[in-house]
Each structure stands twice: as C-alpha cells, then as structure tokens.
Amino acid sequence: MNAKLQTNKVYELLSDSQKRITVMQGGSRSGKTYNILIWFIVKLLQENGKTLTIVRQSLPSIKGTVLRDFIDILSRLGIYSEDNHNKTDQIYSMNGNIIEFVSADQPQKIRGRARNYLFCNEANELSYEAWMQLIMRTEGKIVIDYNPSDVSSWIYDTVIPRDDADFYITTFLDNPFLPKELVDELNRLKDADPNYWQIYGLGERGLSQDLIFTHYKTTENIPSEGEVVYGLDFGFNNPSSLIKVTFNDGVAYIQELLYETRLTTNDLVDKLKNLGLGNYDEIYCDAAEPKTIEEMVRNGFNAKPANKDVTEGIRTVKGTPLTIHQDSLNLLKELKSYRWKTDRNGNKLDMPVKFADHAIDAMRYAIFSKLTIPSVTWGAI
Numbered sequence: 001m002n003a004k005l006q007t008n009k010v011y012e013l014l015s016d017s018q019k020r021i022t023v024m025q026g027g028s029r030s031g032k033t034y035n036i037l038i039w040f041i042v043k044l045l046q047e048n049g050k051t052l053t054i055v056r057q058s059l060p061s062i063k064g065t066v067l068r069d070f071i072d073i074l075s076r077l078g079i080y081s082e083d084n085h086n087k088t089d090q091i092y093s094m095n096g097n098i099i100e101f102v103s104a105d106q107p108q109k110i111r112g113r114a115r116n117y118l119f120c121n122e123a124n125e126l127s128y129e130a131w132m133q134l135i136m137r138t139e140g141k142i143v144i145d146y147n148p149s150d151v152s153s154w155i156y157d158t159v160i161p162r163d164d165a166d167f168y169i170t171t172f173l174d175n176p177f178l179p180k181e182l183v184d185e186l187n188r189l190k191d192a193d194p195n196y197w198q199i200y201g202l203g204e205r206g207l208s209q210d211l212i213f214t215h216y217k218t219t220e221n222i223p224s225e226g227e228v229v230y231g232l233d234f235g236f237n238n239p240s241s242l243i244k245v246t247f248n249d250g251v252a253y254i255q256e257l258l259y260e261t262r263l264t265t266n267d268l269v270d271k272l273k274n275l276g277l278g279n280y281d282e283i284y285c286d287a288a289e290p291k292t293i294e295e296m297v298r299n300g301f302n303a304k305p306a307n308k309d310v311t312e313g314i315r316t317v318k319g320t321p322l323t324i325h326q327d328s329l330n331l332l333k334e335l336k337s338y339r340w341k342t343d344r345n346g347n348k349l350d351m352p353v354k355f356a357d358h359a360i361d362a363m364r365y366a367i368f369s370k371l372t373i374p375s376v377t378w379g380a381i
Contacts (some may be wrong), residue, residue: 005076005077006177007035008030008031008035008175008176008177009170009174009175010030010031010032010035010036010168010174011035011038011039013170014035014036015039017166017168018166019164019166020140020141020164020165021135021142021144021159021162021164022143022165022168023155023159023160023165023166023168024036024143024144024145024146024168025148025167025168025170025203026145026146026147026169026171026203027147027171027172027186027203028200028201028356029172029175029182029186030170030171030172030174031170031174031175031178032145032170033065033066033121034069036121037066037069037070037119038073040052040119040143041073041074041077041094043117044094044095044099045094047095047097048095048097049097050097050098050116050140051097051099051100052097052098052099052100052116052118052119053100053102053113053115053117053119054067054099054100054101054119054121055101055103055104055110055118055119055120055121055130055134056103056104056120056121056122056125056329057103057122057125057126057329058103058326058327058329059090059105059106060256060327061103061122061327061329061330062103063090064259064260065122066101066119066121070099070101074094079094100113100115104125104126104130105326107130110130110133110134110137111133111137113137114137114138115137115138115139116138116139116140116141117138117140117141117142118135118141118142118143120134120142120143120145121145122145122146122147122329122333123145123155124146124147124148124149124150124153124155125333128154131154131159144159147199148199148203148205148206149199149200149206149333150336151206156205169203169204170203171202171203172186172201179237181237185355186200186201189201189353189355192341192353192354193339193341193342193353193355194342195339195342196339196353196355196356199337200355200356206337210339210340210348211337211338211339212314212340213317213318213322213338213360215318215321215322216254216322216323216324216335217322217323217324218323218324218325218326218332219253219323219324219325219326220325221325222244222253222325223246223253225248226246226248226249226253227246227247228244228245228246228247228281228282229244229245229247229282229283229369229370230242230243230244230245230277230283230284230366231243231283231284231285231306231361231362231363231364231366231369232285232286232303232362232365233359233361233362233365234285234286234292235261235263236261236264238358239259239260240258240260240261240263240268240358241259241330241358241359241362242256242258242259242271242272243255243257243328243359243363243365243366244257244366245363245370247370250321251321251322252321252322252323253323253325254322254323254324254325254328254331255327256325256327256328256329256330256331258271258272258275259330259331259358259359265296268296269299277301279300279301279302281301281302282370283296283301283302283304284304284305284307284365284366284369284370285303285304285305285306285365286306286308286361286365287306287307287308304369304373306364306368306369307369307372307373308365310352310364311350311351312368313365313367313368314352314364316368316372317363317367320367320371328359331359331363333356334357334358335360337356338353339352340352340353
C-alpha cells in the first residue's frame, strides 16, 4: 500500500470477509466508501480482465461522492490518468480492468450488463428491483454500504439475513483520521438527540419518530417558468449546499444543484459560474458568514444574508407546498431524518437537531428569506 493512503477498520473487515456479499452499515464519517474503494482498487491492481460496477441512485450523486473519492485515491497512488477515463460514459480503464460508474435511475444499464464485482454505494437509496437486477448479473464479490437512517429497508429484510452475507457495523470511532471538529460534532449528538446518536453516532437503526417535513412530493421535472431564488449554505469539512427554488402557481419546486465538501470561496465562485448563475440571480446565504457573502458580491453575484430565524423558517417552509426533484438525493436523505430535538424525557423541543441539515438549511434560506425579506440587492452589482 502506498504510504500516501491510510486505511481503517472498514478495510480490515472487508479484507477478512470471505462471503459473496459484504454489508457495511455505518454511522456518519466512518470512512466506509473511501476504504471500500481502496479495497477494490488494490484488488484490481492484482488482476486483469475484470469489470467492477459502482452504483448509486443518480449520476449527480455519483459525480459528487464516490467518483470523486475514486479519482482522489488513484491520484494519491500516482496512477490516475485522464487518458484512461471516459468521462462521457464514466468508465475508467486500469490494469486491463474496467471500472464503470452507473446510476440506478437508468434501468437499461443495470439490466443489460454482466460484471465480476459490484459496489452499491448508499444502497438504501436503491429500489429492491434495482438490487435484484444487479446481483443477478454479478458473478463475484458484492459490497454495499449505507447509513441506517431508514426505519425499514429491503436491506434489513432480504440481504442481511442471507447465509452468503457478512454484516458489519462501523462508526466514526473506527476512523482515526477524522478531523477533531467532526468528532466533536458527532459526540454532541449524545445529548442533543438519542435517535440521531443511534443512527449517525452508533451506526444502528433508528427509531420511528415524527419528521419535521413530510408534506413534500417528488418529480422528474421542474417548471421552466416561475420566480427563481437560490439558497446557499457554506461549509468546508461539512458540505456547501446550493438549492434552487422555483415558485410556480403557489408551489415551491426544489432542486439540489451543489452538495460538496472542502470548497473554498474561489471554488464556490467557479462552481456557481459553471452552473450559470449571474449577477441578477438572488442567492440567500448563511448570514453567519458576512465575509464570504461580501466576497461573493465582489465576484459579481447578488448574494444576500438569509433570514436565519430557524423556528419561523421551518413554519414557513411547512406552510409552503414543496415538490422536490427526484435527483436531489442529499436533500431527500436529510429530510428522512430531520427531527425535532428532544429532552432527556423524550419531550419535543421547539428546535431541530443540528446535524446533517446543510441542504435543508439552504432550502429554508431561499424560501423563508424570499417570503420575508424585501427584494433588494446586497452590495453593488
């Protein structure tokens, strides 16, 4: 193993697993995806003529997570080559092997291909039908990973009980390379919310509790007409999230445009320009970062501080009909676990648990601010 790569318990468990299927259930930040990719890369560097299929629900989520990690690992090993990367079909050739990145929302791709190895990333996003189509066409090792944020899932009922499946739970405590800030954030969940701690801290299935937002629908299409506004939540170790909201006929149509960690202000500027945002597009940003907002303004964006009244913002969003684009996977995932904070006796408090809410915050900034703040430009355009 190249000295530039460090592995954790996930890699060790996968190396010890002798069964056809390895199920990696884990809490947040346990390093599941990164270490699984390292394991497959090491395996393929010792073989040739094999095909590995890496699957997630949609292509945008592949590009923003597992594909980025794959490229990072190869780059650290000093073996990544642009010439070997077919970015049109998202296929990488390595050592006589093929690594293909496939989205499950393209049925023709998962039904028509055979493979040697399979990695289903965030497998609880996939349908049972997609899973069955994939495993019927896989002859060798299968690995799946996920956070157990869903109370019920086909994984619990049909995969974990199989006699050809190994099942492991890992947590952030198994990842010694995690920054202290993220370790502290996860540890806060112990007192903040027992259910969140169980899911994201301990990596165990959560309990059924009332969600804050349940009134949304999903769609394949966003109207091309309507009043458009954007919400931007800044992050670095946590993801920066950009949400587009289109108000049309009394409905807020929501689309996730960006959800990515380790972005500097310059990175954000470049990404927003590449997304086509200009100086007349209203962007409501995290008001806790006025310096970043000012830097956005100086780069020609109509960036404004958002109204950050959380409780009133939630009430406004709950009172607004929501339709979310089906590819907004990070937002949809956050919504499945966005709950009110409770006290030690289980009584609900008038404040949500502050965890895994970056896309939700961006959505709230856009909707609540647009409906409560006069439409004026922040700074000079």
